[in-house]
Amino acid sequence: MRKLYHFPLSVASRKVRLALAEKKIEFESVIEKPWEKRREFIALNLSGELPVLKEASGLIVAEGYAILEYLEEAYKELPLLPDEPAKRVEVRRLISWFDQKFAREVSDKLVYEKVFKKAYGRGWADTSIIREGHANIKYHLAYIGWLAERRQWLAGEELSLADLTAAAHLSALAYLGDVPWDKYGGAKDWYARIKSRPSFRSLLVDQVPGTPPAKWYHDLDF
Amino acid sequence: MRKLYHFPLSVASRKVRLALAEKKIEFESVIEKPWEKRREFIALNLSGELPVLKEASGLIVAEGYAILEYLEEAYKELPLLPDEPAKRVEVRRLISWFDQKFAREVSDKLVYEKVFKKAYGRGWADTSIIREGHANIKYHLAYIGWLAERRQWLAGEELSLADLTAAAHLSALAYLGDVPWDKYGGAKDWYARIKSRPSFRSLLVDQVPGTPPAKWYHDLDF
Numbered sequence: 001m002r003k004l005y006h007f008p009l010s011v012a013s014r015k016v017r018l019a020l021a022e023k024k025i026e027f028e029s030v031i032e033k034p035w036e037k038r039r040e041f042i043a044l045n046l047s048g049e050l051p052v053l054k055e056a057s058g059l060i061v062a063e064g065y066a067i068l069e070y071l072e073e074a075y076k077e078l079p080l081l082p083d084e085p086a087k088r089v090e091v092r093r094l095i096s097w098f099d100q101k102f103a104r105e106v107s108d109k110l111v112y113e114k115v116f117k118k119a120y121g122r123g124w125a126d127t128s129i130i131r132e133g134h135a136n137i138k139y140h141l142a143y144i145g146w147l148a149e150r151r152q153w154l155a156g157e158e159l160s161l162a163d164l165t166a167a168a169h170l171s172a173l174a175y176l177g178d179v180p181w182d183k184y185g186g187a188k189d190w191y192a193r194i195k196s197r198p199s200f201r202s203l204l205v206d207q208v209p210g211t212p213p214a215k216w217y218h219d220l221d222f
Numbered sequence: 223m224r225k226l227y228h229f230p231l232s233v234a235s236r237k238v239r240l241a242l243a244e245k246k247i248e249f250e251s252v253i254e255k256p257w258e259k260r261r262e263f264i265a266l267n268l269s270g271e272l273p274v275l276k277e278a279s280g281l282i283v284a285e286g287y288a289i290l291e292y293l294e295e296a297y298k299e300l301p302l303l304p305d306e307p308a309k310r311v312e313v314r315r316l317i318s319w320f321d322q323k324f325a326r327e328v329s330d331k332l333v334y335e336k337v338f339k340k341a342y343g344r345g346w347a348d349t350s351i352i353r354e355g356h357a358n359i360k361y362h363l364a365y366i367g368w369l370a371e372r373r374q375w376l377a378g379e380e381l382s383l384a385d386l387t388a389a390a391h392l393s394a395l396a397y398l399g400d401v402p403w404d405k406y407g408g409a410k411d412w413y414a415r416i417k418s419r420p421s422f423r424s425l426l427v428d429q430v431p432g433t434p435p436a437k438w439y440h441d442l443d444f
Contacts, residue, residue, distance in 0.1 A: 045315075046319075046365075047318070047319055047322075047323050049318070049322070049323070059307070059308055059311070060311075061311045061315075062311075062315045062318075063314065063315050063318035063319075063322075064318075065287070065314060065317070065318050066311055066314035066315050066317075066318060069291070069310075069314060070307065070310070070311055070314070073307065073310070074307060085281070085292065085295065085296060086281055088291075088292065088295070089281070089282075089283045089284075089288050089292055092285065092287060092288035092291060092292070093267075093283075093284045093285050093288050095287070095288075096269070096271070096284075096285035096286075096287050096288060097268075097269055097285075100269075100271070100285075101269050101271070
């Protein structure tokens with residue numbers, strides 16, 4: 001059986017879980033705490049980063065980027081990248097927007113500071129960094145709203161990896177109660193649509209010991 | 223004519239320049255200083271990140287990751303990704319290794335601290351961060367040597383995007399004189415091979431005003 005090594009609050013893990021579910025590819029879930037640096041896990045991915053997909057054939061696919069591109073190439077049904085070059089380019093531009101810019105300006109300042117920093121034994125959350133994350137998320141929510149008002153989904157008329165990437169970041173932040181949805185109606189409408197998809201169900205029941213989800217995390221009417 | 227907006231010491235820009243040269247795709251070079259946030263440049267890529275490729279057709283491809291995947295799909299001759307899934311997975315794992323782990327542990331601590339931090343007006347280089355970068359580069363050079371002793375190129379028997387990604391990082395660091403090659407013979411042999419390729423020539427004549435290259439930067443016998 002295919003296995004996915006992941007952790008509930010790892011953004012890259014969430015993205016791959018959403019992609020597998022959208023593509024209706026079944027997998028066995030293995031919760032991995034990357035800070036424990038388990039020997040068997042490091043043998044799967046020397047960098048120690050999540051997620052890692054192990055196919056039934058034994059093929060090991062490590063790192064979120066490699067897994068997503070692999071899934072698109074190996075499982076062509078239910079594609080999450082459009083066919084046309086200009087549309088693919090737009091999806092991948094937005095993947096970079098969220099995985100680099102949004103990560104640096106928001107997710108690293110909130111999810112890393114609040115969850116992983118302590119787990120890795122690198123000290124306590126820095127409240128000034130958390131404040132920066134809260135300030136930065138606002139213009140990103142405005143941008144999501146701007147996109148979602150002009151297109152059916154973030155990169156165009158079809159749901160794509162761009163939506164799943166954005167949703168992976170925002171759902172981890174929503175778990176922590178760090179998304180001021182009410183002031184950003186456009187972003188909220190988009191998130192409500194993606195949150196109600198069947199692919200989201202397993203994420204909404206995530207529970208991290210010691211870090212319970214925020215009050216509205218599960219609710220489809222949030 | 224195709225244009226590439228780039229900056230000599232931007233690692234992502236170097237990677238795309240190497241890929242274009244390996245694939246023998248001609249382009250007009252436009253040096254862009256991203257910290258100036260030129261309006262015409264932000265119109266090409268809202269994130270303000272380099273590089274951006276503008277095709278003769280008008281198609282704009284922004285962000286290093288999107289450009290590289292686009293080039294592989296649009297220009298299939300002289301491929302930089304192998305055909306077999308297991309080999310593609312290994313190339314992309316190593317791209318993540320260098321663009322995420324190596325970037326975080328080494329390039330961001332040296333190239334960003336020494337060059338971009340000041341240019342963006344975010345203060346002076348922090349010597350304790352630079353020391354961390356110098357400490358961290360050692361085990362990465364050992365890993366490159368370990369790979370290069372077991373394979374013709376980093377990801378297997380063919381030159382690939384994994385080599386170009388690693389070389390983009392290391393050449394920016396070599397420009398700054400921050401690579402202790404002499405203690406890492408395996409990594410040095412690999413770099414000497416890639417440095418002598420025609421695709422490297424334009425990088426070796428880079429000159430950044432105010433930041434001249436280190437003494438051995440141009441030399442093929444370094």
